[in-house]
Amino acid sequence: MDQLRNKKPIPWQRACHECDLLLTGGLAPPGQKLVCPRCRCTLHRNGNHSVYYTIALSLTGLLLFIPSASLPLLRFSLFSFGADNTLLNGVYSLYKAGFIWLASLVLFCSVLAPLGKFLLLLFICCGSAWKFLDRAVAFTVRWYQHIKEWGMLDVYMLGILVALIKLRDLGKMDVEPGLYCFGAMMLVANLSSLSFDQNAIWQRMALRRALREAAL
Amino acid sequence: MSALQKALKKGMTSCLSCHQLVILPANGGHCRCPRCGASVHGRIDGSLMLTWALTITGALLLLPANILPIMSAIYLGAGEPSTIISGVMQLYNSGMWGIALIVFVASIAVPVMKLLGLILLLVQIQLRLHFVPTQAMKIYRVVSGIGRWSLLDLFMISILAALVDMGFIAQVAAGPGSTAFASVVVITMLAARSFDPRLIWDAHDGDLYATAVEPETAHRSAAENG
Numbered sequence: 115m116d117q118l119r120n121k122k123p124i125p126w127q128r129a130c131h132e133c134d135l136l137l138t139g140g141l142a143p144p145g146q147k148l149v150c151p152r153c154r155c156t157l158h159r160n161g162n163h164s165v166y167y168t169i170a171l172s173l174t175g176l177l178l179f180i181p182s183a184s185l186p187l188l189r190f191s192l193f194s195f196g197a198d199n200t201l202l203n204g205v206y207s208l209y210k211a212g213f214i215w216l217a218s219l220v221l222f223c224s225v226l227a228p229l230g231k232f233l234l235l236l237f238i239c240c241g242s243a244w245k246f247l248d249r250a251v252a253f254t255v256r257w258y259q260h261i262k263e264w265g266m267l268d269v270y271m272l273g274i275l276v277a278l279i280k281l282r283d284l285g286k287m288d289v290e291p292g293l294y295c296f297g298a299m300m301l302v303a304n305l306s307s308l309s310f311d312q313n314a315i316w317q318r319m320a321l322r323r324a325l326r327e328a329a330l
Numbered sequence: 331m332s333a334l335q336k337a338l339k340k341g342m343t344s345c346l347s348c349h350q351l352v353i354l355p356a357n358g359g360h361c362r363c364p365r366c367g368a369s370v371h372g373r374i375d376g377s378l379m380l381t382w383a384l385t386i387t388g389a390l391l392l393l394p395a396n397i398l399p400i401m402s403a404i405y406l407g408a409g410e411p412s413t414i415i416s417g418v419m420q421l422y423n424s425g426m427w428g429i430a431l432i433v434f435v436a437s438i439a440v441p442v443m444k445l446l447g448l449i450l451l452l453v454q455i456q457l458r459l460h461f462v463p464t465q466a467m468k469i470y471r472v473v474s475g476i477g478r479w480s481l482l483d484l485f486m487i488s489i490l491a492a493l494v495d496m497g498f499i500a501q502v503a504a505g506p507g508s509t510a511f512a513s514v515v516v517i518t519m520l521a522a523r524s525f526d527p528r529l530i531w532d533a534h535d536g537d538l539y540a541t542a543v544e545p546e547t548a549h550r551s552a553a554e555n556g
Contacts, residue, residue, distance in 0.1 A: 127341060132528065134344070153531070207495060255348060270485045
């Protein structure tokens with residue numbers, strides 16, 4: 115019933131999600147962005163080849179995730195003692211000391227959410243090519259919106275830099291290969307969330323539906 | 331009729347998840363977005379109440395977060411627990427004022443400014459004070475954008491705890507204040523999320539708490555317009 119009503123032709127195409135202003139222009143032309151005339155919020159950024167760029171970037175991110183999660187990021191040595199920092203052993207040492215809430219927050223924001231973002235983006239962009247995945251893709255887009263802001267690789271990177279400078283005059287700090295992979299993963303994560311445009315996915319799905327209806 | 335029209339007055343609203351324009355049901359309730367399946371309300375349900383509750387919780391938690399030690403660094407048997415402020419002072423005294431500034435902004439200025447910004451927005455809306463909506467939107471965008479950087483201190487503690495773990499020679503351990511601080515960050519992020527910026531414009535236009543008009547009228551006026 116509701117679905118039928120929503121299909122009635124309306125001159126309005128979009129309402130600004132931050133100030134509720136009704137607008138007649140729905141989508142931005144390729145390579146440009148649509149800005150709300152009243153509150154100046156970005157309504158739609160239409161990047162070129164959004165779907166393919168996002169697939170490529172999220173695959174790169176997933177590949178980079180393997181070395182940056184398994185290789186040590188930093189090494190600190192004092193006298194003859196030394197210890198490595200990987201993405202996971204900081205979480206483990208917090209967990210061991212009994213800070214479960216803190217450990218799970220750090221784990222979620224620095225490991226699970228970025229990994230989840232790459233996986234969801236890959237699923238959304240690849241899955242939107244098949245009809246039987248339509249519902250799953252719609253559901254995934256919704257989940258992506260929820261976890262989007264919790265992936266904090268850039269904040270973690272700044273944390274690494276602060277730790278690096280803070281411990282520099284206490285002992286010997288070494289940058290390990292994992293850090294380069296981590297830096298690259300951070301860059302790719304930001305690029306992939308920039309290049310992802312959910313309107314491209316909805317358009318792709320709508321186009322396929324229209325083609326199917328035309329073929330019948 | 332003015333050129334600027336609100337979606338809610340026409341019985342429509344934008345889905346917050348996929349930005350699809352959705353026609354709300356006649357009884358003023360909520361419905362599912364036909365495109366992405368998210369629950370769609372005219373405005374976020376109980377936005378002001380929820381934001382107040384989370385903001386007050388965050389402000390209360392800010393006290394233990396700043397009073398209790400956030401981490402303790404022990405070097406050759408000496409060392410003591412440090413709070414957020416004493417950590418910043420330590421960095422400043424050892425000449426690393428750049429890093430001290432970054433940590434100060436991320437873990438003291440940002441949470442306090444976020445809470446103040448949210449309280450300012452809520453008071454402006456609820457007391458219907460005279461304000462410029464574009465400035466209020468700027469506050470809202472800053473508040474919702476900067477929140478994540480407060481987690482910097484906690485990430486740093488987790489890195490230090492893993493790196494400096496050599497028994498009695500040197501050890502860094504998290505303190506009880508860090509749990510409170512983590513809660514402050516998460517709760518203020520949730521508060522910024524639960525705040526609905528469209529209420530700023532409702533308060534500005536003087537139709538706060540207005541209900542959606544009947545969709546029948548919406549269709550009629552849509553037909554008149556198009």
